[in-house]
Amino acid sequence: MGLSTAAYSPAGSPTPLGTATARRRSVHQFLRPRRPLLATVRCSVDGAAAVATETPASRKDCFGVFCNIYDLKAEDTTKSWKKLVNIAVSGAAGMISNHLLFKLASGEVFGQDQPIALKLLGSERSFQALEGVAMELEDSLYPLLREVSIGIDPYEVFQDVDWALLIGAKPRGPGMERAALLDINGQIFADQGKALNAVASRNVKVLVVGNPCNTNALICLKNAPNIPAKNFHALTRLDENRAKCQLALKAGVFYDKVSNVTIWGNHSTTQVPDFLNAKIDGRLVKDVIKDTKWLEEEFTMTVQKRGGVLIQKWGRSSAASTAVSIVDAIRSLVTPTPEGDWFSSGVYTTGNPYGIAEDIVFSMPCRSKGDGDYELVSDVLMDDFLWERIKKSEAELLAEKKCVAHLTGEGNAFCDLPEDTMLPGEM
Ligand SMILES: NC(=O)C1=CN([C@@H]2O[C@H](COP(=O)(O)OP(=O)(O)OC[C@H]3O[C@@H](n4cnc5c(N)ncnc54)[C@H](OP(=O)(O)O)[C@@H]3O)[C@@H](O)[C@H]2O)C=CC1
Numbered sequence: 408m409g410l411s412t413a414a415y416s417p418a419g420s421p422t423p424l425g426t427a428t429a430r431r432r433s434v435h436q437f438l439r440p441r442r443p444l445l446a447t448v449r450c451s452v453d454g455a456a457a458v459a460t461e462t463p464a465s466r467k468d469c470f471g472v473f474c475n476i477y478d479l480k481a482e483d484t485t486k487s488w489k490k491l492v493n494i495a496v497s498g499a500a501g502m503i504s505n506h507l508l509f510k511l512a513s514g515e516v517f518g519q520d521q522p523i524a525l526k527l528l529g530s531e532r533s534f535q536a537l538e539g540v541a542m543e544l545e546d547s548l549y550p551l552l553r554e555v556s557i558g559i560d561p562y563e564v565f566q567d568v569d570w571a572l573l574i575g576a577k578p579r580g581p582g583m584e585r586a587a588l589l590d591i592n593g594q595i596f597a598d599q600g601k602a603l604n605a606v607a608s609r610n611v612k613v614l615v616v617g618n619p620c621n622t623n624a625l626i627c628l629k630n631a632p633n634i635p636a637k638n639f640h641a642l643t644r645l646d647e648n649r650a651k652c653q654l655a656l657k658a659g660v661f662y663d664k665v666s667n668v669t670i671w672g673n674h675s676t677t678q679v680p681d682f683l684n685a686k687i688d689g690r691l692v693k694d695v696i697k698d699t700k701w702l703e704e705e706f707t708m709t710v711q712k713r714g715g716v717l718i719q720k721w722g723r724s725s726a727a728s729t730a731v732s733i734v735d736a737i738r739s740l741v742t743p744t745p746e747g748d749w750f751s752s753g754v755y756t757t758g759n760p761y762g763i764a765e766d767i768v769f770s771m772p773c774r775s776k777g778d779g780d781y782e783l784v785s786d787v788l789m790d791d792f793l794w795e796r797i798k799k800s801e802a803e804l805l806a807e808k809k810c811v812a813h814l815t816g817e818g819n820a821f822c823d824l825p826e827d828t829m830l831p832g833e834m
């Protein structure tokens with residue numbers, strides 16, 4: 408029996424609940440106080456006329472090759488290119504971005520016929536590093552990378568962006584209160600939500616990576632009322648990938664055989680890696696891995712604590728695998744989900760078919776037609792084990808929401824987090 412619109416009630420046994428006329432790559436430096444901007448030159452990849460009107464003096468502010476103007480009329484490869492996609496990345500001088508930006512520029516995320524513009528958001532302290540990042544992008548000679556901008560003002564960097572990948576956030580330091588982290592990072596996402604609301608594309612897709620990512624995504628969407636709440640995601644794809652890896656390891660199969668893995672809830676140790684619905688080679692995991700104790704205890708805890716264990720070993724949080732999971736998360740939205748499968752994303756709960764509290768950002772199973780949008784999967788199994796843990800993660804997110812009420816426009820904040828609330832890195 409499918410669980411389509413009704414909430415789950417615990418019961419016992421599982422119930423299915425342009426040709427371009429010219430190309431210009433530029434690095435615009437968005438600083439306050441603003442430097443004189445370059446004369447406006449737009450590249451065209453969809454056949455629209457492009458104008459090259461730069462004065463030689465303006466070129467002083469460019470980064471070498473990004474200032475050059477190329478005539479691509481004769482280049483066959485660009486004739487089938489799609490319209491330019493504008494992608495903003497915050498925390499662009501950080502570790503995750505250092506892996507991600509090069510994947511975006513290579514075409515492995517949006518496709519080999521998709522030119523992109525990268526708009527890198529940093530801060531005054533990271534501005535020189537941002538210039539270094541732009542230099543590395545320049546030296547990589549990516550054909551699809553048409554423009555690079557760097558800046559520290561989200562109202563300028565987010566102008567007309569189609570995607571906003573919000574990575575920049577302070578990680579929690581030793582002795583720091585959770586509430587303080589929510590408060591400091593929360594303010595970043597309130598400010599960035601307002602900026603997106605003011606200047607981004609009305610259909611911008613926003614992926615929040617900076618922790619605590621679920622509640623930061625909630626803050627961001629609450630501050631961007633003119634952008635559909637459905638367009639906001641919190642990254643839980645890394646957790647899904649970690650779960651797939653553990654199941655493959657236990658079953659002795661390559662991880663491409665593992666499908667239908669949902670991470671429910673918060674990107675924290677209360678997250679629920681769902682082995683009830685997961686499949687290995689098309690069969691339910693429980694029919695392949697008979698060791699229920701391992702699934703309920705070791706598997707679940709390993710996935711929940713994977714981030715923290717990695718920090719203990721490496722001394723810093725996952726960066727490369729996080730960038731890979733961001734790629735996976737975006738590709739899941741811009742390519743059709745394989746028949747029968749789904750992917751996990753932290754999305755806005757209002758209207759969810761499972762009975763999870765409304766008005767929070769909760770990781771749930773999603774499917775996409777590949778148009779950037781998604782729908783929630785309603786045909787899932789639910790049992791008491793899964794539901795009890797989902798409720799615990801829900802309680803944690805409801806408590807986090809109260810902590811940031813002052814940032815979501817819902818009155819005074821009151822912070823009383825459950826005891827076991829923690830980020831993956833703090834064990
Ligand atoms: N959801 C997930 O699965 C995962 C999330 N994360 C989270 O992603 C975020 C970024 O990680 P990573 O790239 O490794 O981190 P880094 O420390 O390498 O970079 C983070 C960037 O955040 C920016 N930042 C913004 N505000 C602050 C602040 N108040 N204090 C310090 N830095 C700030 C800084 O850039 P600038 O100065 O330019 O603003 C900094 O370069 C972290 O919050 C981390 O917890 C990490 C792994 C997985």
Ligand SMILES: O=C([O-])CC(=O)C(=O)O
Pocket residue numbers: 578618645713714715724725830831832833
């Ligand atoms: O806690 C962190 O900053 C790292 C993190 O989210 C993870 O590895 O899952």
